[in-house]
Amino acid sequence: MSRTLACLAVLLAAVPPLAAQTRQPGDPVPLTLTPARLPEPSLQYRLLPGPQELTSGNAASLTYRTEALLVENPSLLREIRSVKWIEWMALPHKDLPREEVHDRLRTVALLLRELDRAAHCRDCDWQLAGRPEGIALLLPEIQGLRELANVLAVRVRYEAAEGQFPEALQALQTGYALARHLSQAPSLIHVLVGGAIASIMDRQLEEMLEQPGAPNLYWALAVLPHPFLDPELAIQEDEPMIERSLPFAKRLEEGPMTAAEVEGAERQLRQLNGRFGTGPTHIGQEIVQAWHYGAAYAEAKRALVKEGMPGDQVTAMPVFQAAALYTLREYRRAWEEYTKWFAVPGGWHEPGYQQSRKRYQEAALRLDRLFFPENLGGGIPRLEKIGLVLDRIERRFAALRCVEAIQLYAATHDGKLPAALADITDVPVPPDPVTGKPFAYTVQGDKAKLDSPAPSGEELPYQKVRYEITLRR
Amino acid sequence: MSRKLACLALLLLAASPITAQTRQPGDPIPLTLSPAPLPVPSTRYRLLPEPRELEPGNAAALYYRAHALLAEQGNLLREIRGEEWYRWLETPLRDLPLGEIRDKLRDMRPVLREVDLAARRRQCDWQLAGRQEGVGLLLPEVQVMRQVAVVLEVQARYEMAQGRLPEALHSLQTGYALARHMGSGPTLIHVLVGLAITNLTDAQLDEFVQQPGAPNLYWSLTALPRPYFNPDFAIQEESSWLEHMWPGLKRLEEGPMTTAEVDDLQKAIRQTYDRFSAKGPGQLELAAQSVMQAVAYADAKKSLLAQGTPAEQVEAMPPFQVVALYAVRAWHHAWDEYVKWLRVPNFGNEPDYQKARQKVQEAADQLYRLVLAGKLFEALDVGKPIPFEKVYAGIGRNERRFDALRCVEAIRLYAAGHDGKLPAALKDITELPIPTDSMTGKPFEYEVKGDKAKLSAPLPPGPKPPPYMQLTYEITLRH
Numbered sequence: 027m028s029r030t031l032a033c034l035a036v037l038l039a040a041v042p043p044l045a046a047q048t049r050q051p052g053d054p055v056p057l058t059l060t061p062a063r064l065p066e067p068s069l070q071y072r073l074l075p076g077p078q079e080l081t082s083g084n085a086a087s088l089t090y091r092t093e094a095l096l097v098e099n100p101s102l103l104r105e106i107r108s109v110k111w112i113e114w115m116a117l118p119h120k121d122l123p124r125e126e127v128h129d130r131l132r133t134v135a136l137l138l139r140e141l142d143r144a145a146h147c148r149d150c151d152w153q154l155a156g157r158p159e160g161i162a163l164l165l166p167e168i169q170g171l172r173e174l175a176n177v178l179a180v181r182v183r184y185e186a187a188e189g190q191f192p193e194a195l196q197a198l199q200t201g202y203a204l205a206r207h208l209s210q211a212p213s214l215i216h217v218l219v220g221g222a223i224a225s226i227m228d229r230q231l232e233e234m235l236e237q238p239g240a241p242n243l244y245w246a247l248a249v250l251p252h253p254f255l256d257p258e259l260a261i262q263e264d265e266p267m268i269e270r271s272l273p274f275a276k277r278l279e280e281g282p283m284t285a286a287e288v289e290g291a292e293r294q295l296r297q298l299n300g301r302f303g304t305g306p307t308h309i310g311q312e313i314v315q316a317w318h319y320g321a322a323y324a325e326a327k328r329a330l331v332k333e334g335m336p337g338d339q340v341t342a343m344p345v346f347q348a349a350a351l352y353t354l355r356e357y358r359r360a361w362e363e364y365t366k367w368f369a370v371p372g373g374w375h376e377p378g379y380q381q382s383r384k385r386y387q388e389a390a391l392r393l394d395r396l397f398f399p400e401n402l403g404g405g406i407p408r409l410e411k412i413g414l415v416l417d418r419i420e421r422r423f424a425a426l427r428c429v430e431a432i433q434l435y436a437a438t439h440d441g442k443l444p445a446a447l448a449d450i451t452d453v454p455v456p457p458d459p460v461t462g463k464p465f466a467y468t469v470q471g472d473k474a475k476l477d478s479p480a481p482s483g484e485e486l487p488y489q490k491v492r493y494e495i496t497l498r499r
Numbered sequence: 500m501s502r503k504l505a506c507l508a509l510l511l512l513a514a515s516p517i518t519a520q521t522r523q524p525g526d527p528i529p530l531t532l533s534p535a536p537l538p539v540p541s542t543r544y545r546l547l548p549e550p551r552e553l554e555p556g557n558a559a560a561l562y563y564r565a566h567a568l569l570a571e572q573g574n575l576l577r578e579i580r581g582e583e584w585y586r587w588l589e590t591p592l593r594d595l596p597l598g599e600i601r602d603k604l605r606d607m608r609p610v611l612r613e614v615d616l617a618a619r620r621r622q623c624d625w626q627l628a629g630r631q632e633g634v635g636l637l638l639p640e641v642q643v644m645r646q647v648a649v650v651l652e653v654q655a656r657y658e659m660a661q662g663r664l665p666e667a668l669h670s671l672q673t674g675y676a677l678a679r680h681m682g683s684g685p686t687l688i689h690v691l692v693g694l695a696i697t698n699l700t701d702a703q704l705d706e707f708v709q710q711p712g713a714p715n716l717y718w719s720l721t722a723l724p725r726p727y728f729n730p731d732f733a734i735q736e737e738s739s740w741l742e743h744m745w746p747g748l749k750r751l752e753e754g755p756m757t758t759a760e761v762d763d764l765q766k767a768i769r770q771t772y773d774r775f776s777a778k779g780p781g782q783l784e785l786a787a788q789s790v791m792q793a794v795a796y797a798d799a800k801k802s803l804l805a806q807g808t809p810a811e812q813v814e815a816m817p818p819f820q821v822v823a824l825y826a827v828r829a830w831h832h833a834w835d836e837y838v839k840w841l842r843v844p845n846f847g848n849e850p851d852y853q854k855a856r857q858k859v860q861e862a863a864d865q866l867y868r869l870v871l872a873g874k875l876f877e878a879l880d881v882g883k884p885i886p887f888e889k890v891y892a893g894i895g896r897n898e899r900r901f902d903a904l905r906c907v908e909a910i911r912l913y914a915a916g917h918d919g920k921l922p923a924a925l926k927d928i929t930e931l932p933i934p935t936d937s938m939t940g941k942p943f944e945y946e947v948k949g950d951k952a953k954l955s956a957p958l959p960p961g962p963k964p965p966p967y968m969q970l971t972y973e974i975t976l977r978h
Contacts, residue, residue, distance in 0.1 A: 087560040094566030098639030167567035
């Protein structure tokens with residue numbers, strides 16, 4: 027699967043958590059809760075393994091090994107891919123065929139144990155950074171991890187339905203750790219899959235909180251790292267990934283190329299396009315591509331001289347080199363301007379980000395036209411999608427902290443809902459991390475609504491977090 | 500499959516390289532060679548990636564990733580299991596269907612790429628040491644590595660068939676590095692699979708040195724780390740299986756236990772049955788065990804006192820602790836007495852090694868009777884003696900093959916400096932040190948008849964070894 031297709035598939039899968047298919051994105055999530063005090067100690071339960079539980083070792087090795095265990099075991103592979111897991115994720119706890127689920131979970135215990143070990147590793151290095159394959163690096167193993175996350179989710183549901191909350195939380199920890207480890211990988215696809223897995227786990231967490239006797243997880247949520255997904259490495263790696271895919275990129279900077287060198291570079295480009303099917307598909311595209319080289323050349327000459335390159339050197343450069351060098355330099359600069367906003371929390375909501383994004387899109391389009399006759403398309407990263415995933419995860423954690431704060435308030439106030447979030451004084455009530463504003467909270471009769479205000483310019487339904495809370499008496 | 504069965508199966512595989520199936524084990528290996536001087540520099544061609552080529556990172560992660568790619572791509576998995584790979588290992592180079600192989604290798608590229616990168620990593624940590632599964636740890640991924648190695652060796656043959664010797668050598672390097680990484684693993688199964696992969700690669704190296712224009716690899720062979728396989732880590736892990744599986748056993752040594760602690764330990768042992776999805780011991784078995792514990796108590800107490808455990812401590816111990824501590828110590832003692840022989844050359848022929856082996860068996864039986872209970876542990880061969888002599892014979896055979904090939908390369912060098920003639924005796928070669936057979940410490944046997952020479956490994960002392968332990972090269976020089 028090409029990276030473009032993989033990105034699209036992951037995004038489609040990531041947006042509406044499978045278990046939530048009966049609700050439309052943006053619909054309020056009904057939560058029927060029991061008042062619950064904080065556990066003692068308040069961090070008795072965690073959503074990621076505690077620091078003292080971590081062991082030395084590389085989580086990625088054991089995650090790969092989990093999939094490796096399937097190689098010699100086709101029945102287990104079929105089991106993991108069974109549609110049953112997806113069906114069970116959508117079933118209410120009370121309707122789960124517990125005996126059958128128990129037996130199936132026993133069958134896959136070997137895999138879950140390996141994932142659990144991975145979750146407890148202190149380090150995670152997927153060993154994919156700096157890979158010379160560039161955008162040609164295939165990542166078929168990623169899809170398998172999503173399937174394993176479904177199994178983990180069913181385990182959470184099963185344990186929660188049995189009232190075995192420590193076991194349910196252990197499975198949640200494993201799922202959240204897998205999500206976070208994926209987000210620390212050097213590709214945006216990993217980050218998106220990490221986001222999808224975190225969403226699957228969130229859904230299980232919501233349902234677990236509804237179970238009578240479920241512990242209050244306010245502090246477990248509060249101590250999660252922020253941002254939960256950590257795409258820094260993926261962002262760092264994405265720009266050089268394009269350059270690594272173009273083996274001649276370095277040579278462009280080293281003085282005028284000979285005709286033979288240009289020919290070699292063009293051959294490399296043809297090979298790359300041949301491998302991905304991104305080359306010109308008809309003569310028209312070839313003509314347009316040649317025109318783009320010509321157009322870029324004139325602009326490139328001016329720009330390169332302006333950047334301080336000696337005029338005679340620029341003049342001595344073949345058209346291919348000057349156009350390619352300018353295009354790559356501009357792409358690099360635009361990428362830096364674009365990604366710097368990700369160093370600012372929620373930076374992708376800033377007006378400056380939009381300008382950088384526009385410049386990046388232009389640079390990316392020029393690069394696509396020149397090297398891949400506009401066939402790369404979605405293969406050029408659009409980081410705002412990552413931003414949306416980050417937002418969604420952060421916002422849901424913050425909203426769930428509010429929910430737990432409400433449960434705590436009710437436990438100390440005769441099972442009553444607070445009239446306003448400001449009435450909760452036992453623990454800090456977090457604002458919506460996307461907008462920085464408090465969550466909207468209203469009480470009507472014995473129901474409360476917790477709603478995330480829509481950030482400016484963003485109305486995507488699946489970005490909203492809305493809970494409709496009813497307290498059990 | 501129990502670990503013992505897996506070990507035996509692997510030993511058999513390691514003993515008879517697939518490529519040699521048309522020859523019977525022990526049959527002479529014919530080599531048609533061209534004289535070849537040393538390259539400049541003399542270690543220009545390496546059989547393991549050069550240290551400066553190594554990248555930081557853990558090779559095992561990438562090997563696992565190669566497996567993960569296979570698991571997720573059913574067509575690749577089917578492809579790698581195709582019987583044609585094995586056929587191509589035996590097909591003479593000139594008869595290989597190059598077009599078909601090229602297409603198949605192209606399909607395999609993602610997997611080979613990962614293995615290639617892994618082979619050039621600085622560390623290899625399989626992250627399986629100290630695992631609580633102990634001897635029950637499943638290793639289905641290990642066997643696949645053998646299939647990957649077969650594909651690698653076909654790649655080497657494909658390249659040799661086209662005269663692309665540097666590329667073929669690169670594939671051989673990857674095979675040798677993969678084998679050594681496997682051999683550094685924490686179980687004897689890893690070591691044995693490593694040996695099997697080396698055997699596969701050695702067979703291609705035999706082919707490689709016969710190629711016209713093949714560089715002289717004397718110093719490449721000499722520069723290989725020796726011994727090439729060191730099973731110490733795997734043996735250490737085998738020694739610690741009890742404490743890995745039941746960490747609570749360590750508590751036995753730390754003064755008298757409470758009733759609750761004893762209950763916890765017994766529960767942990769019983770839970771093992773759940774872990775293996777096996778039926779636990781029945782009431783009758785447990786009752787029988789209690790009787791055996793009661794019978795053993797007096798001896799156990801006496802033994803602990805004799806070992807220096809203070810009397811008041813022994814008296815304060817619950818009976819289970821006394822009996823369990825006695826049985827666990829007895830097993831460790833027997834095991835240590837057994838594995839100490841591994842440092843002695845040809846230990847397999849030592850009568851005291853055989854006695855020590857029997858003692859381990861008895862100690863393991865006692866452990867089953869008094870502490871573990873039930874058939875599961877017996878079925879898993881937990882704590883039983885391992886045929887180390889066979890493992891070490893495999894390691895020795897590999898060392899010997901490298902030694903013999905060094906002699907072969909020394910002969911090619913001699914021929915290059917002596918008008919293409921064979922030396923009359925190995926001692927006539929003065930340009931380089933001629934290795935002895937590391938298994939026996941004796942010189943290789945060498946005789947010339949007409950334009951052919953025969954290089955044979957001397958037979959070790961004791962009974963005549965099985966054919967697969969014999970090694971003979973029949974050398975003809977091209978003119």
